[in-house]
Amino acid sequence: MSTSVVILGAGYAGAHAARRALAQGATVTVVDPDGHHAFTPRFAAVAAGRAPVGDLAAPLDGLLDVEVVADLAVAIDPDERTVTLGSGSTLRYEALVVTTGADAAAPPVEGLAAHGHGLASVEDTVAVRELVRRLAGPDTDGGPLGLIVIGGGATGVQLAAEIAHHRPTVPVTLVEQQPRLLPTEPGPLRRGARRILRAAGVEVLLGRAVARVDADGLELADGTWLDGVVVWAGGWRARGSALLPDVPTENGRLRVGPDLTVRGLDGVFAAGDTAAHHDPFGGELPMSAQIAAQAGEVAGHNAVAWAAGRHHRRALLLELGRVLDLGGGVGVARVGPVRLARRPLDRLVPALHLAIDLRHLWQLGGVTGVLRHGPGRAQTVARDGVRHLRAVG
Numbered sequence: 001m002s003t004s005v006v007i008l009g010a011g012y013a014g015a016h017a018a019r020r021a022l023a024q025g026a027t028v029t030v031v032d033p034d035g036h037h038a039f040t041p042r043f044a045a046v047a048a049g050r051a052p053v054g055d056l057a058a059p060l061d062g063l064l065d066v067e068v069v070a071d072l073a074v075a076i077d078p079d080e081r082t083v084t085l086g087s088g089s090t091l092r093y094e095a096l097v098v099t100t101g102a103d104a105a106a107p108p109v110e111g112l113a114a115h116g117h118g119l120a121s122v123e124d125t126v127a128v129r130e131l132v133r134r135l136a137g138p139d140t141d142g143g144p145l146g147l148i149v150i151g152g153g154a155t156g157v158q159l160a161a162e163i164a165h166h167r168p169t170v171p172v173t174l175v176e177q178q179p180r181l182l183p184t185e186p187g188p189l190r191r192g193a194r195r196i197l198r199a200a201g202v203e204v205l206l207g208r209a210v211a212r213v214d215a216d217g218l219e220l221a222d223g224t225w226l227d228g229v230v231v232w233a234g235g236w237r238a239r240g241s242a243l244l245p246d247v248p249t250e251n252g253r254l255r256v257g258p259d260l261t262v263r264g265l266d267g268v269f270a271a272g273d274t275a276a277h278h279d280p281f282g283g284e285l286p287m288s289a290q291i292a293a294q295a296g297e298v299a300g301h302n303a304v305a306w307a308a309g310r311h312h313r314r315a316l317l318l319e320l321g322r323v324l325d326l327g328g329g330v331g332v333a334r335v336g337p338v339r340l341a342r343r344p345l346d347r348l349v350p351a352l353h354l355a356i357d358l359r360h361l362w363q364l365g366g367v368t369g370v371l372r373h374g375p376g377r378a379q380t381v382a383r384d385g386v387r388h389l390r391a392v393g
């Protein structure tokens with residue numbers, strides 16, 4: 001009988017864990033609230049209105065031969081080897097992979113939770129897209145006229161640039177409390193992104209903290225008032241520790257061993273944003289789709305190996321680069337030592353972004369995956385899972 005692997009979460013880590021476990025003949029069940037695999041790197045383009053809503057996500061069982069349980073995992077019992085679901089039912093596993101990702105972690109700024117919008121989920125993105133569409137239209141119902149993005153990391157930069165390029169009538173302001181954008185990126189990428197934002201007409205405010213947010217805009221710590229709809233594109237907080245409260249964490253992410261076993265729990269693995277991953281030199285790796293996919297592959301392999309009593313693979317995770325499509329046919333990227341951030345090389349970045357996107361689809365769903373869910377194609381798929389996405393877009 002084949003090994004039964006249960007995976008919690010259908011994101012980048014979960015999908016790649018499922019792919020690897022399937023390749024070894026396991027029976028795979030994936031638990032996820034709506035059973036969709038969300039393509040987060042496409043969110044900014046969809047929010048801006050450049051890409052269709054169907055680009056946001058695909059039903060995981062349309063890409064991989066897995067059973068999807070549309071539910072939320074609420075508790076894990078490692079002794080009984082069961083997962084309790086929000087519906088009250090339980091699932092038994094031989095090996096478990098926790099890939100529940102991260103939530104947007106907004107700072108305790110007055111009014112931000114009540115009035116700020118996010119870009120952390122498909123629903124968030126559809127809501128921002130609608131706001132942007134209204135701001136770009138002739139009738140704004142007397143509401144704010146512009147958009148303010150808080151957070152000068154990759155998501156904020158991408159969102160601000162995409163909207164400015166695609167909706168040039170919408171004034172866009174990007175506020176970052178650090179003195180620089182993309183603080184973890186090398187100088188050429190930071191400068192390239194700044195140049196592209198400037199050319200697109202985004203007002204960039206650096207070293208400016210936000211003190212208060214309301215429905216009409218925000219107040220900076222120095223008392224300046226900015227009028228606009230506020231979108232928070234800041235930090236993230238891992239989710240796995242809610243399911244495994246006794247497991248030690250590192251910056252909120254579950255501590256895992258070199259083979260991605262959750263420390264102290266036989267047969268339980270964790271991968272992606274929810275786990276603390278390190279490069280071969282011990283440096284903590286960022287939360288990213290590429291690391292989640294790499295880690296998912298190892299966790300999926302080791303889950304099956306553990307159940308079969310076979311040797312575990314050590315996770316050798318590497319950040320290979322960073323690719324930011326900024327809309328308007330330009331972007332910034334680094335691939336190993338190569339930087340694409342100056343003209344005219346910045347024009348290669350969208351093609352690179354597309355190639356990575358298609359490779360991911362190819363790995364999960366082969367030719368069918370690419371044909372059904374490549375950018376702009378999801379509207380041709382008549383599955384219940386994406387119907388609600390198309391309805392709004």
Ligand SMILES: Cc1cc2nc3c(=O)[nH]c(=O)nc-3n(C[C@H](O)[C@H](O)[C@H](O)COP(=O)(O)OP(=O)(O)OC[C@H]3O[C@@H](n4cnc5c(N)ncnc54)[C@H](O)[C@@H]3O)c2cc1C
Binds near residue numbers: 099
């Ligand atoms: C707007 C945006 C743009 C991004 N752009 C890029 C990019 O260009 N490049 C890049 O490398 N990274 C990018 N990232 C980061 C990247 O999306 C994440 O690092 C990556 O998705 C992590 O994969 P994951 O599988 O760990 O988590 P996720 O992909 O977030 O998947 C987690 C899944 O778990 C599910 N889940 C949560 N709780 C439970 C539960 N209790 N039970 C069952 N299921 C649960 C969630 O619904 C979700 O489907 C971006 C992120 C955002 C938000």
